[in-house]
Amino acid sequence: MISQNLVKRLREAHKIVVMTGAGVSAESGVPTFRDAQTGLWAKYDPTELASPEAFARQPKLVWDWYKWRYGLVTAVSPNPAHYALAEMAHLVPHFTLITQNIDNLHQIAGSEGVIELHGNIRRTKCSAKGHIFPGWPDDTAVQPPLCAVCGSPMRPDVVWFGESLPRHELEAATTATLQADVFFSVGTSSQVYPAAALTVEAIKKGATVIEINPHPTPLTPHVTFSLAAPAGEVLPQLLAEVWERAAVATA
Numbered sequence: 001m002i003s004q005n006l007v008k009r010l011r012e013a014h015k016i017v018v019m020t021g022a023g024v025s026a027e028s029g030v031p032t033f034r035d036a037q038t039g040l041w042a043k044y045d046p047t048e049l050a051s052p053e054a055f056a057r058q059p060k061l062v063w064d065w066y067k068w069r070y071g072l073v074t075a076v077s078p079n080p081a082h083y084a085l086a087e088m089a090h091l092v093p094h095f096t097l098i099t100q101n102i103d104n105l106h107q108i109a110g111s112e113g114v115i116e117l118h119g120n121i122r123r124t125k126c127s128a129k130g131h132i133f134p135g136w137p138d139d140t141a142v143q144p145p146l147c148a149v150c151g152s153p154m155r156p157d158v159v160w161f162g163e164s165l166p167r168h169e170l171e172a173a174t175t176a177t178l179q180a181d182v183f184f185s186v187g188t189s190s191q192v193y194p195a196a197a198l199t200v201e202a203i204k205k206g207a208t209v210i211e212i213n214p215h216p217t218p219l220t221p222h223v224t225f226s227l228a229a230p231a232g233e234v235l236p237q238l239l240a241e242v243w244e245r246a247a248v249a250t251a
């Protein structure tokens with residue numbers, strides 16, 4: 001699975017950028033975005049619930065759906081993929097982690113400076129002025145709760161369909177991608193833009209692009225290395241093969 005050519009490229013890497021999607025949290029038990037919804041929410045299409053229109057129409061339903069998802073992600077732990085990426089940051093000269101995930105598992109695993117393209121479900125914000133609040137105000141009489149500053153209904157601090165990505169985060173992710181000599185795409189179906197455009201940019205500029213995904217994506221034919229395996233297995237192998245074994249060799 002891990003060729004000597006890949007090992008060599010990674011040992012020589014100066015600036016590594018990693019972009020993750022829901023697949024990196026799959027082995028933690030968080031359903032990927034395009035997994036079938038389970039239980040109570042099976043009858044809802046996520047793309048319908050995760051939108052400003054849905055929130056305007058049925059604020060309590062959308063609030064309850066995200067509260068259910070918040071419960072899911074606060075009940076699980078990071079998996080070896082998250083920990084391997086947190087460790088990789090200490091093994092290379094320059095490392096940037098970009099995520100489409102809103103589950104905060106990278107941060108819990110120890111990653112710092114994570115660029116959150118789609119926000120973070122651990123934070124809420126008011127729907128009118130964007131006043132941010134850490135955590136979820138619970139057991140309030142009114143659902144969704146009202147902003148303590150401006151009184152507008154609260155919502156999760158995540159990007160909804162039809163909304164633009166946070167400008168600062170997208171700029172930072174794009175800048176890092178254009179400077180990367182190695183770009184990892186881990187656990188994403190590469191179907192949602194502009195996040196997927198980062199991988200396309202890395203390919204276009206000739207970076208070494210490594211895709212980690214058990215299933216093919218539209219970008220698989222264009223990447224430099226395709227590792228068709230679960231991230232929780234292959235990322236720890238990469239660390240051992242490329243860095244820790246190297247450390248042993250030079251010890």
Ligand code: OAD
Nearest residue numbers: 021022023026032033034100187188189192213215230231
């Ligand atoms: P998807 O559900 O579209 O894709 C998850 C990918 O992870 C799939 O390609 C799976 O094959 C792969 N996968 C599953 N298990 C894996 C594992 N153990 N290791 C590695 N890969 C694995 O989720 P995303 O690509 O993240 O946007 O979706 C991108 C965005 O689409 C989400 O952030 C969300 C959604 O619209 C917003 O909410 C704005």
